[in-house]
Amino acid sequence: MNTKTLIKLSDRCYWNPLTQTISQDNHALILTSSMTKLLAILIEHHDKLVSSVDIFFHVWDDYDKEFNPKNVRNLISNLRKRIPCLVINNYYGGRYVLKKYRDNVPDITDYVLEILDQAKNGITISDPNLPDNPIIFVNEAFSELFEYTPDEVIGRNCRFLHGEDRDQIALKEVKDALIEKRDITVILRNYTKSGELIFNELTISPIFDKKTEKLKYFLGVQKNVTAIQKLIQQIKRML
Numbered sequence: 506m507n508t509k510t511l512i513k514l515s516d517r518c519y520w521n522p523l524t525q526t527i528s529q530d531n532h533a534l535i536l537t538s539s540m541t542k543l544l545a546i547l548i549e550h551h552d553k554l555v556s557s558v559d560i561f562f563h564v565w566d567d568y569d570k571e572f573n574p575k576n577v578r579n580l581i582s583n584l585r586k587r588i589p590c591l592v593i594n595n596y597y598g599g600r601y602v603l604k605k606y607r608d609n610v611p612d613i614t615d616y617v618l619e620i621l622d623q624a625k626n627g628i629t630i631s632d633p634n635l636p637d638n639p640i641i642f643v644n645e646a647f648s649e650l651f652e653y654t655p656d657e658v659i660g661r662n663c664r665f666l667h668g669e670d671r672d673q674i675a676l677k678e679v680k681d682a683l684i685e686k687r688d689i690t691v692i693l694r695n696y697t698k699s700g701e702l703i704f705n706e707l708t709i710s711p712i713f714d715k716k717t718e719k720l721k722y723f724l725g726v727q728k729n730v731t732a733i734q735k736l737i738q739q740i741k742r743m744l
């Protein structure tokens with residue numbers, strides 16, 4: 506086999522794009538035709554998001570069949586079981602990414618997420634290109650502060666944190682800044698899952714795609730300033 510034409514998927518695993526076959530330790534791995542088609546599109550789009558819908562239409566030939574994301578999930582999980590060395594990540598909204606194998610190069614995305622998780626302040630990332638600008642990432646500090654697990658908040662707009670307490674001038678400022686795609690810092694009254702009041706010094710920054718200059722994400726940083734805000738209120742009452 507000419508190894509130059511092969512695509513390396515791990516230190517023991519190779520994909521032959523000409524024959525659409527995969528081998529491990531020089532032995533061919535037998536895959537079903539659906540798995541092979543799935544693997545081929547993931548490899549073709551490595552390091553990029555591939556949606557469940559795209560996978561469905563490339564893998565199943567019967568176009569009349571109603572789309573069923575469960576089929577795609579099961580197929581991905583079978584592929585992972587059959588070829589455990591593959592790194593296929595799931596993303597919000599039924600999207601998948603096959604990570605390209607790189608010899609001894611750390612995965613920067615994983616490092617960045619680890620760093621964000623270790624940050625002292627809450628960190629949220631939202632996707633303004635999805636309906637109602639939902640949260641797609643929260644770090645551990647956010648979960649600890651507001652008592653919500655990532656599963657409970659991902660897919661929702663962050664406004665649930667101020668609940669019914671909407672009579673806050675700062676909320677209009679946030680709304681305007683998001684529309685105008687600019688940075689903003691405000692202090693909001695927010696509430697934990699158990700209903701405790703938190704004064705949240707929130708900074709939101711738009712993140713643009715360097716090449717297309719299109720808005721990609723909003724990054725939110727949540728800082729708990731409850732103690733200092735309560736002190737300020739006490740002093741004001743004393744004056």
Ligand SMILES: Cc1cc2nc3c(=O)[nH]c(=O)nc-3n(C[C@H](O)[C@H](O)[C@H](O)COP(=O)(O)O)c2cc1C
Pocket residue numbers: 629630631638662663664666667676679680683693694695705707709723724725726727
């Ligand atoms: C990345 C990001 C983080 C946000 N974090 C919070 C937050 O911690 N608390 C909060 O009350 N609102 C937060 N918001 C603001 C709300 O999601 C929403 O934009 C705001 O309520 C104004 O919009 P609305 O009038 O449609 O509700 C955040 C928004 C973004 C984009």
